[in-house]
Amino acid sequence: MNKKTKYYDFGKALSVLISASNLNQQGLADKMGKKKQQISTWVRGVNLPSVAMCEELAKHLPAASAQDLIKLREIVKDKVKTFEALDALVKNAISQNRTLLYEEILNKMQSVSTELESQLKNNRY
DSSP states (O other): OOGGGTTHHHHHHHHHHHHHTTOOHHHHHHHHTOOHHHHHHHHTTSSOOOHHHHHHHHHHOTTSOHHHHHHHHHHHHHHHHHHHHHHHHHHHHHHHHHHHHHHHHHHHHHHHHHHHHHHHHTTOO
């Protein structure tokens, strides 16, 4: 998951709602008294709007209720948390696997070293 666009699903839905309302990002920003950049961060999935901002958005986007936007926000947040937790688990597993592999290599090297020492002592090389 790209950290710069981790809320992409919300942004995509917001983009559709803006278009369905015959607006663009600047038009929505003007209606809300916000800067276009703030709307853009939501549309690009960089940030999520607060619950209060979802309520404000719904006032200007007739195709969505505040409840719908808040629910979508929570679903997307939960999805991101789940992916972040899975990512942490995978990274931990990879790290543990590397440690186990390293230990296995060391054990094999020790075994080979012991075998070579034994052969050298017995002159069987």
